[in-house]
Amino acid sequence: MTRQRFIFLTLAPATLVLVTLALVSTGGALWFSVMNRALRSPDSEFVGAYNYLRLLRDKRFFNALEISAIWEVVTVAGTLIVAVLLAVLVHETVKRALWRNLICFAFLAPVLLPRVAAAFIWRFLYSPSLGLANWFAGLFGIGPIEFLADPKIALLSVAVVDIWQWGLFFTVILVKLLETLPQDPIEAAMLDNARTWEIHAFVTLPMLRGPIISLALVKAVESLRSFDLIFVMTGGGPGTATETLDLYAYQSGINLGGRISYASAMSILLLVVTTVAFTFIWRAGKKWSR
Amino acid sequence: MANISCTGITKSYGAHPVIDGLDLTVADHEFVVFLGPSGCGKSTMLRMIAGLEEVTAGRITIGGTDVTDLHPGARGVAMVFQSYALYPHMTVADNITFGLRRLGVPKDEVARRLRDVAAMLGLDALLDRKPKNMSGGQQQRVAMARAMIKTPKVFLFDEPLSNLDAKLREKLRTEIRKMHNALKTTTIFVTHDQLEAMTIADRIVLMRAGAIEQQGTPDEIFDRPATRFVADFIGSPTMNFRMGIIRNGVAEAGSIRIPLPPGRFAVAEGQEVELGLRPARMGLVAGDAPGAIHGRVVLIENMGAEGQVIAEVNGAEMSFVTKEFRRLAPGDAVSFALSPDHLHIFDRASGRSLLNKDA
Numbered sequence: 235m236t237r238q239r240f241i242f243l244t245l246a247p248a249t250l251v252l253v254t255l256a257l258v259s260t261g262g263a264l265w266f267s268v269m270n271r272a273l274r275s276p277d278s279e280f281v282g283a284y285n286y287l288r289l290l291r292d293k294r295f296f297n298a299l300e301i302s303a304i305w306e307v308v309t310v311a312g313t314l315i316v317a318v319l320l321a322v323l324v325h326e327t328v329k330r331a332l333w334r335n336l337i338c339f340a341f342l343a344p345v346l347l348p349r350v351a352a353a354f355i356w357r358f359l360y361s362p363s364l365g366l367a368n369w370f371a372g373l374f375g376i377g378p379i380e381f382l383a384d385p386k387i388a389l390l391s392v393a394v395v396d397i398w399q400w401g402l403f404f405t406v407i408l409v410k411l412l413e414t415l416p417q418d419p420i421e422a423a424m425l426d427n428a429r430t431w432e433i434h435a436f437v438t439l440p441m442l443r444g445p446i447i448s449l450a451l452v453k454a455v456e457s458l459r460s461f462d463l464i465f466v467m468t469g470g471g472p473g474t475a476t477e478t479l480d481l482y483a484y485q486s487g488i489n490l491g492g493r494i495s496y497a498s499a500m501s502i503l504l505l506v507v508t509t510v511a512f513t514f515i516w517r518a519g520k521k522w523s524r
Numbered sequence: 525m526a527n528i529s530c531t532g533i534t535k536s537y538g539a540h541p542v543i544d545g546l547d548l549t550v551a552d553h554e555f556v557v558f559l560g561p562s563g564c565g566k567s568t569m570l571r572m573i574a575g576l577e578e579v580t581a582g583r584i585t586i587g588g589t590d591v592t593d594l595h596p597g598a599r600g601v602a603m604v605f606q607s608y609a610l611y612p613h614m615t616v617a618d619n620i621t622f623g624l625r626r627l628g629v630p631k632d633e634v635a636r637r638l639r640d641v642a643a644m645l646g647l648d649a650l651l652d653r654k655p656k657n658m659s660g661g662q663q664q665r666v667a668m669a670r671a672m673i674k675t676p677k678v679f680l681f682d683e684p685l686s687n688l689d690a691k692l693r694e695k696l697r698t699e700i701r702k703m704h705n706a707l708k709t710t711t712i713f714v715t716h717d718q719l720e721a722m723t724i725a726d727r728i729v730l731m732r733a734g735a736i737e738q739q740g741t742p743d744e745i746f747d748r749p750a751t752r753f754v755a756d757f758i759g760s761p762t763m764n765f766r767m768g769i770i771r772n773g774v775a776e777a778g779s780i781r782i783p784l785p786p787g788r789f790a791v792a793e794g795q796e797v798e799l800g801l802r803p804a805r806m807g808l809v810a811g812d813a814p815g816a817i818h819g820r821v822v823l824i825e826n827m828g829a830e831g832q833v834i835a836e837v838n839g840a841e842m843s844f845v846t847k848e849f850r851r852l853a854p855g856d857a858v859s860f861a862l863s864p865d866h867l868h869i870f871d872r873a874s875g876r877s878l879l880n881k882d883a
């Protein structure tokens with residue numbers, strides 16, 4: 235058997251399943267999006283681009299688009315900043331292998347929690363009367379703070395949970411990556427009078443630029459799938475303060491309106507937007523990481 | 525003024541000391557080479573002077589200042605690593621000037637010094653390149669430029685040439701020595717290559733298992749090795765050793781008889797010793813010459829200008845070097861002798877040379 239054929243035969247089954255599933259659901263969504271199907275009546279008819287045109291005049295849709303964009307930027311940037319700072323801190327302060335491994339193990343725990351469990355834990359922590367977060371704020375004479383009910387900070391409060399899960403996970407990855415770096419350039423930098431933070435800012439982190447960009451891309455894709463977290467914590471509220479596109483699609487398609495065709499059009503637009511955006515981000519990422 | 529002095533330096537990893545109570549002084553402007561087999565503690569010693577490794581006990585001073593507890597950057601030393609240790613994502617210019625920029629040296633001053641150093645090391649055309657687009661020799665030049673631009677009190681080299689091919693190694697070796705002749709910066713250079721050490725050093729510090737075995741000029745180390753270990757380590761081809769005995773002022777080993785100049789060796793009649801004969805100090809002689817060694821040629825290694833002849837003497841091999849090797853063929857009977865005053869005699873038990881100090 236030639237190598238080509240081997241590759242083809244081993245990849246074919248999985249690819250077939252994936253393509254079928256993706257095509258059927260995408261095709262289905264596309265079909266629904268040009269109809270006026272709704273949950274309350276069984277029949278529907280062809281309406282062409284009507285749903286798409288209505289989307290372009292829907293303020294709530296654009297709000298959701300904006301929330302989604304903010305969510306992406308905040309969670310990706312937050313995760314990376316937390317991970318980089320914590321990893322450097324652990325790398326510099328914890329030298330014993332045993333302690334390091336224990337810390338890494340502890341940092342892995344949050345991401346192993348199911349999203350829904352994490353969401354419930356933090357809803358409790360954020361609770362205005364019973365929550366630990368407000369007890370802490372109280373120590374500094376602040377609060378009580380309505381973490382999830384205040385539209386100004388609700389999205390940020392949910393993002394904190396996401397960053398708590400993924401930032402700590404990425405910290406573990408970065409700690410391990412820092413350990414694999416060659417020591418010589420770091421020692422050369424010490425002899426070149428660089429302080430600890432300068433060594434990391436100018437030598438170690440630039441050496442890890444490729445892996446960090448990869449982590450950012452992984453997180454960006456992952457952040458698109460935060461429906462469960464936001465749904466459990468705020469359900470998109472208060473008002474539409476935390477309503478991302480997938481939440482709005484769910485609300486209008488299944489939950490409230492039952493307007494399946496409208497939600498399908500939204501999903502199709504979401505698909506197009508993310509595909510285009512990620513193509514650009516991917517290209518840029520590949521260029522930077524070189 | 526940048527003399528270095530190390531007193532009572534001890535370094536342990538766990539319970540086992542790698543270096544044990546080592547004392548060393550390096551004079552201002554001196555070019556000292558740490559030489560020794562791999563694993564004997566050369567790098568460890570160098571890294572302690574650089575501050576990259578903590579000392580377990582002992583003090584280090586540079587230019588009269590106790591630097592034992594100073595940060596590496598504060599010691600005024602620059603180091604060149606075997607692996608080059610360049611900052612991989614920075615251009616050559618940024619690599620070289622990194623240290624000066626950390627010190628906040630003004631921009632035009634940095635640019636001026638960069639130009640000088642780049643010109644001296646022939647790096648002008650490469651300043652915008654990244655390290656990965658350069659050959660090993662070019663990368664090591666950049667590392668040297670990075671060390672030089674800081675005008676340090678002390679240069680430290682840790683096997684800087686070991687990753688380069690033989691030709692380039694020779695070329696850079698010459699350049700390093702020329703650089704030292706011009707700048708006169710106190711230098712410690714680590715190598716396991718005895719030829720490199722011989723050619724470049726003012727003084728060789730020969731180390732063995734974390735202690736100094738002998739230190740001295742290359743000539744002293746070559747011609748007056750203090751121990752059998754030094755004699756064996758230095759010189760290529762390596763020295764021939766034979767178990768022997770002293771009888772009537774003659775060193776005897778099998779059929780070999782070498783008369784001893786009176787007073788040269790501290791040996792007693794009938795003492796059991798080990799003789800050392802350097803191949804490079806031997807040559808062909810007539811069969812009846814005094815001190816002649818008779819053997820049968822086993823193998824001839826052509827080294828161009830001269831050849832190493834390996835002969836069988838009393839059932840063991842002994843080698844010597846001669847320009848007239850082309851006259852010989854394997855199987856020939858051959859007579860050769862050691863030049864006068866080049867015999868080495870070692871105590872069998874301690875391995876110490878029995879040469880008298882003033883002889």
Ligand SMILES: Nc1ncnc2c1ncn2[C@@H]1O[C@H](COP(=O)(O)OP(=O)(O)O)[C@@H](O)[C@H]1O
Nearest residue numbers: 537542560561562563564565566567568569714
């Ligand atoms: N970090 C370390 N941990 C334990 N042992 C070490 C460490 N570094 C060096 N050694 C030991 O110290 C000895 C000297 O090492 P080194 O100075 O690198 O030798 P050299 O440079 O002469 O080849 C070696 O036996 C080595 O195994």
Ligand SMILES: [Mg+2]
Nearest residue numbers: 566567568683
């Ligand atoms: Mg070494």
